[in-house]
Amino acid sequence: MENFMKPWPWYVSGPLITLVMLILIYFGKTFGMSSNLKTLCSIGGAGKYSDFFKFDWKTHRWNLVVVLGAIIGGFLAVQFLSDSSPINLSTHTIEDLETLGFQDPGKALLPSEIFSWDVVLSFKGIAILIIAGFLVGFGTRYAGGCTSGHAIYGLSNLQKPSLIAVVGFFIGGLIMTHFVLPLIFTT
């Protein structure tokens, strides 16, 4: 029980993500979270602006319910299933983050230097969140999937487009982490 309340190691978490995917496959569905962003556009009336959003969104309600569950799961995990252990980051990561001006890296799930309301309500802070979210939403639909749809479901199905997309994810991620973040967060 004590270990259950601590963060779970990768060899517990990884197989459980496979389990989630297999359950959805057994239900006759696929595993892909970014489709929900497209469904939400469709519900909001985006079909008026592009045929891309003209589809019967009601056939995608199941996936919105999965996301609703994921929100509830997030709430349950932090409220009842955690002992608020700090994240066991590598010492190199902590040093690198401190160099960029981050305080107490790993104390919470997210850095207050990006996500606290003080920062978010500044011009730079809100610009970071809007640009980041926009890139995620635009890129995922352009590539036809995200971490769940391409990296987990697509690779599990040995799909070549997913392998190319995951290479793309890393090209973008490495550029951001190694070259852009040091420009944004300078002390």
Added chain:
Amino acid sequence: MKFLKYLLVGILFGIVLVKSEAVSWYRIFEMFKFQSFHMYGIIGSSVSLGILFIWLIKKLGIRSIKGEKIETVPKEKGLTRNLLGGAIFGLGWALAGTCPGPMFVLVGTGFFSMLIVIAAAILGTFVYGVLKDKLPH
């Protein structure tokens, strides 16, 4: 009631993403710095088991809950769309430290500023849909 099973799967997914720390901005930073095996272990073990079980499902002809044959939904081909779209996604993933599953989970954990990221991601999806026919795929 037919949606209850999806709600339960979602709850499991949300709990796993928090308990694995895969929702953490710090873990994504660490992954792109190649400074820990953690995220590679999660994705690697998940994909390895996924390959094995999906192969088994097909080999044994296991049917879905509705009695239908389980088939792979093919991903769309195209080097430009997958590589360029993927790279754009990667830039956002490393900046926000979150992808389209975790951004919702994090709202549940109480990080409500994530709602701004979600709204921007919906906007990004919308803009892609509008520009789709003008972009190289």
